[in-house]
Amino acid sequence: MTAAVFFGCTFIAFGPAVSLFLFTIAREPLRVIFLIAGAFFWLVSLLLASLVWFISVQISNKESASQQKGLLIFGVVLSVLLQETFRFAYYKLLKKANEGLLALSQEETMPISIRQLAYVSGLGFGFMSGAFSVVNILADSVGPGTVGIHGDSQHYFLSSAFMTMAIILLHMFWGVIFFDGCEKQRWLAVAAVVASHLLVSSLTFQNPQYVSSLVPTYIVMFFMGIWAFYTAGGSLRNLKLCLTCKDKDFLLANHRPR
Amino acid sequence: MDLLSNKWIVYLALCLFVAGVSCNSVENKIYVKLNYTVPCVRLLNSTHQIGCQSSLSGDVGVLHVLESEENLDFVLRTGRNPPYMVIMESSLFNRSVMMKLKNGSGRVAGVAVVEPTSNPPEGFSPHTRCPNENTGVYSENYGPGLAHCNTTKWNPLGNGLSYEEFDFPIFSMKDDNDTQLIRQCYMDHNRPVNGSHPQYPLCAMQLSSHMSAVTNTPTCMRRNSISFSMSNGQPDMVCDPLSDQNIWAPSKPLNTTQNGHKANESVIIVSARLDSRSFFSEIGPGAESAASGLVTLLAAAHALRNATQDAQLDRTIFYTFFHGETFDYIGSSKMVYDMEKNQFPIDLDNVHSVLEIGQVGFHSSSNLWLHTDPVSMRNSIVQEEVKNLIANLNSAAAGLNVSVKEPGVTQPLPPSSFQRFLRARPFPGVVIEDYNSSFSNKYFQSMFDNADSLNVLYPPNLTPEEQLNHVTDTAKSLAEVATMVARALFLQAGGEKTQISSINADELTVSRMLYSFLISSNNSWTQEIIAPKDIVHLNNNTVNFYISVEQQASLPTILAKYLLANLTGSVVNVTQENCRNQKESEDDKDSKHLYNYIWVQGAALPNSTERDGFCVRSTVHLSRAMSPAFELENYTTSEYSTWTESRWKEIKGRIFLVASHDLEMLTLGVGIGVLLSSLLLTYIMSSKADILFSSGREPTSATY
Numbered sequence: 001m002t003a004a005v006f007f008g009c010t011f012i013a014f015g016p017a018v019s020l021f022l023f024t025i026a027r028e029p030l031r032v033i034f035l036i037a038g039a040f041f042w043l044v045s046l047l048l049a050s051l052v053w054f055i056s057v058q059i060s061n062k063e064s065a066s067q068q069k070g071l072l073i074f075g076v077v078l079s080v081l082l083q084e085t086f087r088f089a090y091y092k093l094l095k096k097a098n099e100g101l102l103a104l105s106q107e108e109t110m111p112i113s114i115r116q117l118a119y120v121s122g123l124g125f126g127f128m129s130g131a132f133s134v135v136n137i138l139a140d141s142v143g144p145g146t147v148g149i150h151g152d153s154q155h156y157f158l159s160s161a162f163m164t165m166a167i168i169l170l171h172m173f174w175g176v177i178f179f180d181g182c183e184k185q186r187w188l189a190v191a192a193v194v195a196s197h198l199l200v201s202s203l204t205f206q207n208p209q210y211v212s213s214l215v216p217t218y219i220v221m222f223f224m225g226i227w228a229f230y231t232a233g234g235s236l237r238n239l240k241l242c243l244t245c246k247d248k249d250f251l252l253a254n255h256r257p258r
Numbered sequence: 259m260d261l262l263s264n265k266w267i268v269y270l271a272l273c274l275f276v277a278g279v280s281c282n283s284v285e286n287k288i289y290v291k292l293n294y295t296v297p298c299v300r301l302l303n304s305t306h307q308i309g310c311q312s313s314l315s316g317d318v319g320v321l322h323v324l325e326s327e328e329n330l331d332f333v334l335r336t337g338r339n340p341p342y343m344v345i346m347e348s349s350l351f352n353r354s355v356m357m358k359l360k361n362g363s364g365r366v367a368g369v370a371v372v373e374p375t376s377n378p379p380e381g382f383s384p385h386t387r388c389p390n391e392n393t394g395v396y397s398e399n400y401g402p403g404l405a406h407c408n409t410t411k412w413n414p415l416g417n418g419l420s421y422e423e424f425d426f427p428i429f430s431m432k433d434d435n436d437t438q439l440i441r442q443c444y445m446d447h448n449r450p451v452n453g454s455h456p457q458y459p460l461c462a463m464q465l466s467s468h469m470s471a472v473t474n475t476p477t478c479m480r481r482n483s484i485s486f487s488m489s490n491g492q493p494d495m496v497c498d499p500l501s502d503q504n505i506w507a508p509s510k511p512l513n514t515t516q517n518g519h520k521a522n523e524s525v526i527i528v529s530a531r532l533d534s535r536s537f538f539s540e541i542g543p544g545a546e547s548a549a550s551g552l553v554t555l556l557a558a559a560h561a562l563r564n565a566t567q568d569a570q571l572d573r574t575i576f577y578t579f580f581h582g583e584t585f586d587y588i589g590s591s592k593m594v595y596d597m598e599k600n601q602f603p604i605d606l607d608n609v610h611s612v613l614e615i616g617q618v619g620f621h622s623s624s625n626l627w628l629h630t631d632p633v634s635m636r637n638s639i640v641q642e643e644v645k646n647l648i649a650n651l652n653s654a655a656a657g658l659n660v661s662v663k664e665p666g667v668t669q670p671l672p673p674s675s676f677q678r679f680l681r682a683r684p685f686p687g688v689v690i691e692d693y694n695s696s697f698s699n700k701y702f703q704s705m706f707d708n709a710d711s712l713n714v715l716y717p718p719n720l721t722p723e724e725q726l727n728h729v730t731d732t733a734k735s736l737a738e739v740a741t742m743v744a745r746a747l748f749l750q751a752g753g754e755k756t757q758i759s760s761i762n763a764d765e766l767t768v769s770r771m772l773y774s775f776l777i778s779s780n781n782s783w784t785q786e787i788i789a790p791k792d793i794v795h796l797n798n799n800t801v802n803f804y805i806s807v808e809q810q811a812s813l814p815t816i817l818a819k820y821l822l823a824n825l826t827g828s829v830v831n832v833t834q835e836n837c838r839n840q841k842e843s844e845d846d847k848d849s850k851h852l853y854n855y856i857w858v859q860g861a862a863l864p865n866s867t868e869r870d871g872f873c874v875r876s877t878v879h880l881s882r883a884m885s886p887a888f889e890l891e892n893y894t895t896s897e898y899s900t901w902t903e904s905r906w907k908e909i910k911g912r913i914f915l916v917a918s919h920d921l922e923m924l925t926l927g928v929g930i931g932v933l934l935s936s937l938l939l940t941y942i943m944s945s946k947a948d949i950l951f952s953s954g955r956e957p958t959s960a961t962y
Contacts, residue, residue, distance in 0.1 A: 004922040004923055004925060005917075005922050005925050007926055008925035008926035008927070008928060008929030009925065009929060011929030011930055012932045012933075015929070015932045015933035016936040016940070019933070019936040019937040019939075019941075020936075022937075022940075023937075023940045023941055023944040024944050024947075115951075136282070137284055140282070140285055140288060143288065143289070144318045144462070144464060144914070145289055145462070145912075146288065146459060146914070146916060146917045147284075147287045147915075148288075148915040149287075149288065149290055149443060149461070149913065149914055149915050152287050154459055154915075154917065156287070157925070158928075161929075165932070232951050233950075233951035234950050238949055238950050238951075239950065241949060242946050242949055
């Protein structure tokens with residue numbers, strides 16, 4: 001649908017992620033490395049899941065539509081579970097790596113906290129997931145045509161872009177909550193992450209009724225965002241302080257030399 | 259890793275590769291590719307470019323089905339969503355509509371013409387009214403009152419569309435599923451209802467036929483040579499000269515490896531043309547304009563086979579088939595040039611007279627006309643010879659169902675290869691046509707000049723094999739013409755009048771030839787007479803007579819060559835290897851100068867795929883048919899044909915929906931808004947991150 005739609009959808013899908021990267025990650029090489037490693041872990045999980053799905057499709061009866069639909073659902077569930085498994089695996093790896101880094105470095109404190117790692121790895125998962133969701137759609141949006149000649153909805157590109165934005169942010173929130181849950185042995189939090197991931201992925205089966213898949217997704221994202229904010233150390237009081245601009249005094253007062 | 263897991267990895271990789279080749283599903287949601295796309299391409303000559311051009315990535319336009327000529331107003335003035343892609347039935351494909359569209363400036367993105375199932379009864383010819391008017395023999399110096407069709411317009415129905423230049427693509431579509439889809443898409447989305455304008459999203463089409471060459475032949479040949487010198491190995495050519503092969507065969511063997519004048523040889527050249535064209539690129543059925551003359555000459559050669567071998571004739575008959583005559587006499591100008599430069603086995607001094615068979619398909623309802631050149635006939639010797647030739651033709655026609663007449667008025671020769679011979683020197687010659695002062699062919703050089711227009715009709719419910727062996731009425735009448743031509747040639751070559759009644763053309767052969775050229779070239783008869791290496795060229799459609807740019811022979815040349823070889827040659831008992839090496843026995847060194855040996859497939863053996871091949875010895879030869887202008891590298895000449903065809907990268911078409919410009923801009927705006935607001939938000943949050951995420955980090959937080 002021409003360059004305007006291409007750029008519009010790219011900005012919608014990757015805007016928040018890119019701005020997060022620019023302002024919080026790009027300056028710290030260690031964070032960049034862990035971001036890319038996180039993206040790689042997500043990629044491997046996708047590879048495994050798609051391998052299993054591909055083989056099962058080849059074995060199955062290609063004519064039967066219900067069987068194909070069933071296989072698709074199976075594929076989605078398997079992919080979600082594998083992603084979360086790899087998130088756990090990455091957490092374990094990071095714990096081990098952190099101990100090793102601490103032993104190597106000369107400082108007393110850890111160069112990067114587990115909370116920062118949670119955020120960075122979540123964002124890495126999000127980047128890669130968003131890329132795989134939307135890049136081929138963006139590539140086709142450059143051409144002169146828009147979706148619809150076979151009766152599909154016209155808003156395909158736009159809703160894909162918004163969905164991708166939600167998924168990227170959701171991965172980031174899930175990363176924070178998941179790692180915190182693993183740290184503090186709060187398995188309920190971990191289960192909640194897996195469950196909400198499954199929920200959001202299954203909501204996409206509602207397409208092409210984009211409203212019924214996008215709105216619940218954004219609601220889930222909103223709640224996950226609030227939960228992640230609290231997990232990361234935020235609170236209503238801090239928010240109020242920031243918004244009413246009393247923060248300067250707070251800062252000065254807080255950083256008394258010890 | 260052991261061998262087993264290696265194998266598994268390779269197998270898996272192959273699986274994934276195969277799966278990846280399947281189509282892109284998002285693209286399938288958006289575009290519907292058109293399967294049958296026949297474009298009009300760009301041709302260039304020394305001064306002009308003709309044909310159509312699209313932009314580099316294709317032209318996109320909102321579909322509009324043109325209902326009438328008045329409806330053009332919607333496209334050109336009132337429609338709100340230009341540019342438009344106009345779909346029209348072929349009844350609207352005429353000069354006035356196309357000229358208006360051509361002048362429609364930026365509002366026309368392209369045109370698609372739907373092929374009709376039957377020929378338009380009023381006729382249609384996109385060629386000019388006076389074909390080849392600048393490269394014939396008539397000019398200010400030679401018969402000035404006769405030049406440029408001053409006395410008679412040969413092609414009165416000609417609208418000259420083929421020679422116009424369009425800056426948008428024009429495609430031809432069959433009336434099949436794709437066209438139905440297009441019409442349905444138009445009905446669903448684009449049709450104005452009750453006078454209101456249609457709303458977005460609208461159905462649109464993109465046609466791509468970008469031509470690399472521009473301006474004229476000298477420009478494109480210059481760019482060819484620049485590209486050739488600059489890039490080593492992979493030059494990026496932009497155009498190619500139109501070229502193919504002429505076919506020639508003397509009725510008795512001549513030493514073909516020795517060029518120049520042959521002593522004591524007097525030759526009668528009897529010729530027909532091998533090519534035709536239409537407005538669109540790969541369509542050129544040429545039934546009346548090419549096939550009728552071609553088949554008649556082949557049948558006449560066949561009829562004369564025994565007579566020329568048995569009787570000792572004074573003169574040799576030279577059967578010639580010229581290619582590229584549509585484009586300013588490419589084949590005949592090259593042969594005359596070769597003869598002048600002593601690069602041909604005979605030269606112009608050997609030529610005694612010329613007989614040409616033009617368009618002869620419609621004679622059954624009227625006479626055959628013998629056209630002569632009034633200017634050369636002012637010479638008494640030439641006049642004497644021409645009268646002799648006409649007398650021979652008359653005596654040949656006696657007793658047959660053919661009546662020949664001469665046009666009673668002084669008029670020029672119709673467009674014919676004989677004119678190029680006259681440009682060299684005044685030869686006596688006659689051109690046989692089925693019309694007097696203007697073509698009886700209503701579809702000259704158009705896509706409608708097909709089997710239907712020539713009345714090559716078969717009774718319904720016949721299998722292809724039965725159709726092949728059915729003798730049509732057109733075949734019978736063409737066989738009569740062939741018999742007349744053969745007998746006249748026999749007399750002209752010095753044969754006895756008493757023997758001519760044994761010379762007869764075979765109706766079944768004529769009918770089979772018509773079937774092969776006009777209905778399907780891949781049939782059991784052609785499969786028997788063709789060499790194994792050329793079987794791939796046969797297909798199940800009508801033969802495309804367009805000359806194209808291949809340096810090797812195209813299908814009509816190949817088919818005519820094998821037909822001529824089998825019909826005039828003889829079967830010799832020679833092994834396949836000797837046959838392929840052009841010799842009759844191991845130490846035979848002379849036969850290759852005189853004859854041409856072809857190993858043909860032969861009939862299929864029963865219950866087997868093997869074929870019973872045999873060797874055919876004939877005097878059939880091919881000679882290059884490319885305009886001398888390209889040999890001389892003089893591309894601005896007006897003496898020879900300078901036609902070239904542009905090259906192109908891809909030809910395709912597809913349909914899809916387009917959204918309104920406003921929606922696109924809105925999407926862009928939302929995107930920019932999301933990006934800017936997220937940048938702002940992130941900046942604020944990251945600068946205040948210490949405060950926002952402070953609780954839980956420092957256990958001793960000061961409390962206020």
